[in-house]
Amino acid sequence: MRLLKISLLFILTLSLTSCFEDGDDNLISASEINDFVWKGMNAVYLYKDEVPDLANDRFNSNEDYADYLNSFSDPQDLFNSVIFQPETVDRFSRLLTNYIEFEQLLAGTSKSNGLEFNFYLEPGSTTEVFGIIRLVINNSVSDDLGLQRGQIFNAVNGTQLTTDNLSSLLNQDTYTLNFGTYNDNGTAELEDDTITSTTNSQALTKATFTENPVHQVDIIEVDGENVGYLVYNGFNRNFDNQLNDAFGQLQASNVQHLVLDLRYNPGGSVLTASYLGSMVTGQFTGDVYSKLVYNSGLQELNNDFNFVSSFDGNAINSLNLNKVYVLTTSRSASASELVINSLSAYIDVVQIGDFTTGKTQASITIYDSPDLSSSEINPNHTYAMQPLVANSINVNDVAVPGTGLVPDITLLESPRNFGTLGDINEPLLAAALSEIQGLGRLSQQNRVIKSIKTSINIDPIEEGMYIDADDFILNRLNFN
Numbered sequence: 001m002r003l004l005k006i007s008l009l010f011i012l013t014l015s016l017t018s019c020f021e022d023g024d025d026n027l028i029s030a031s032e033i034n035d036f037v038w039k040g041m042n043a044v045y046l047y048k049d050e051v052p053d054l055a056n057d058r059f060n061s062n063e064d065y066a067d068y069l070n071s072f073s074d075p076q077d078l079f080n081s082v083i084f085q086p087e088t089v090d091r092f093s094r095l096l097t098n099y100i101e102f103e104q105l106l107a108g109t110s111k112s113n114g115l116e117f118n119f120y121l122e123p124g125s126t127t128e129v130f131g132i133i134r135l136v137i138n139n140s141v142s143d144d145l146g147l148q149r150g151q152i153f154n155a156v157n158g159t160q161l162t163t164d165n166l167s168s169l170l171n172q173d174t175y176t177l178n179f180g181t182y183n184d185n186g187t188a189e190l191e192d193d194t195i196t197s198t199t200n201s202q203a204l205t206k207a208t209f210t211e212n213p214v215h216q217v218d219i220i221e222v223d224g225e226n227v228g229y230l231v232y233n234g235f236n237r238n239f240d241n242q243l244n245d246a247f248g249q250l251q252a253s254n255v256q257h258l259v260l261d262l263r264y265n266p267g268g269s270v271l272t273a274s275y276l277g278s279m280v281t282g283q284f285t286g287d288v289y290s291k292l293v294y295n296s297g298l299q300e301l302n303n304d305f306n307f308v309s310s311f312d313g314n315a316i317n318s319l320n321l322n323k324v325y326v327l328t329t330s331r332s333a334s335a336s337e338l339v340i341n342s343l344s345a346y347i348d349v350v351q352i353g354d355f356t357t358g359k360t361q362a363s364i365t366i367y368d369s370p371d372l373s374s375s376e377i378n379p380n381h382t383y384a385m386q387p388l389v390a391n392s393i394n395v396n397d398v399a400v401p402g403t404g405l406v407p408d409i410t411l412l413e414s415p416r417n418f419g420t421l422g423d424i425n426e427p428l429l430a431a432a433l434s435e436i437q438g439l440g441r442l443s444q445q446n447r448v449i450k451s452i453k454t455s456i457n458i459d460p461i462e463e464g465m466y467i468d469a470d471d472f473i474l475n476r477l478n479f480n
Contacts, residue, residue: 032381034078042056121449123190129161133149133151135215149420150418150420179201193449213234215421220424226257227256228319229429236269241314250317268335271305277343278318285307289395291303291394292467326340337400340400351407352407352431353411353428358404364387366387
């Protein structure tokens with residue numbers, strides 16, 4: 001693959017045009033960043049062949065290329081212009097204004113109060129909103145304050161939540177939740193449900209925090225057998241040992257069944273996903289777990305991830321299971337979907353909950369450097385990109401559909417049925433236990449209110465599946 005050669009004179013010309021401030025208030029050239037955006041996307045973008053402006057022969061001269069770059073005053077506009085079908089196919093590539101903050105997020109560190117929410121329209125309203133705490137992260141500010149999953153709130157700082165003010169109120173570093181109660185008024189109908197305000201409230205201030213994605217490990221005895229229950233919220237390489245330790249606990253308890261709760265897991269490292277598959281099984285070491293397929297110009301980078309028996313010198317704690325029960329919601333994405341898709345080619349995977357997000361592609365962070373790696377990064381700005389670079393498929397060459405993975409047992413979370421994670425009566429876990437006991441498949445008993453999508457709980461790594469630098473060797477690319 002060849003990239004357009006740009007002369008030193010041309011680079012100097014770029015530095016004199018269209019200047020503005022980046023996130024660190026440094027005066028930089030839009031065209032300098034645009035040059036990085038185009039070259040990076042031309043080099044690695046999965047859908048390069050579908051975007052005419054990314055073709056290797058797109059420009060006839062350096063001047064033609066310069067005119068093209070200078071036609072975009074904002075790098076985001078250029079980036080958006082080369083994304084392939086952003087509404088349906090590529091919903092996930094990102095231009096990052098500050099790669100330092102992004103790297104901290106990848107490591108699990110962010111400014112947070114430790115809460116994740118679902119939001120719903122109040123019954124009978126098209127604008128008023130109420131929220132429910134869906135997750136309290138361990139050892140966070142909110143955990144220390146005793147907040148609980150399932151708590152309802154309909155106001156922040158005394159202001160009623162609406163579709164218009166929701167994001168602005170809850171994206172503040174400090175705010176107060178005003179709690180309420182959800183009343184079904186003793187009927188199965190949703191139309192007469194009400195939200196009643198209370199005098200209870202809680203002030204919250206976000207703090208820098210690193211989340212351990214291994215959220216909960218329980219052993220549940222069912223009919224004389226041990227069922228392992230694991231809530232896992234992100235495929236983070238920094239916590240691979242903690243994940244392996246969790247499986248060591250399950251292994252030591254001689255679990256015969258596993259319920260893997262990925263309902264709030266938006267994805268993460270492909271390599272960690274392969275470790276998890278190896279922990280669930282153990283009998284397929286050396287076999288292909290999943291594959292990554294790159295664009296037509298990078299076919300030499302296509303690679304397999306195999307089931308393994310160890311990582312970083314540590315023996316993997318494997319359960320040798322032939323069946324696993326996976327809990328999902330529409331928040332389950334990317335590497336979570338990879339696990340379901342890859343394991344299903346080898347063992348029986350019973351998916352319980354909602355359709356998953358539908359993201360089969362993997363991405364990598366590329367930087368403005370000679371080989372797009374994190375070495376010798378251009379010091380003039382903090383832009384980077386997280387483009388989709390490969391499709392993930394299982395051993396049978398099957399990808400996750402864009403519409404998501406279809407559950408075997410459909411059960412949607414709703415304000416009427418939020419239960420405590422790990423409680424045998426929590427609806428999704430109860431459905432898994434019923435399946436294990438052979439009592440028949442549970443079905444949705446009540447109509448449910450569908451949650452509304454918001455920018456709350458969304459950060460740049462949401463719904464991500466990432467290739468680690470060691471797995472995508474940027475210096476193998478030919479930039480001559």
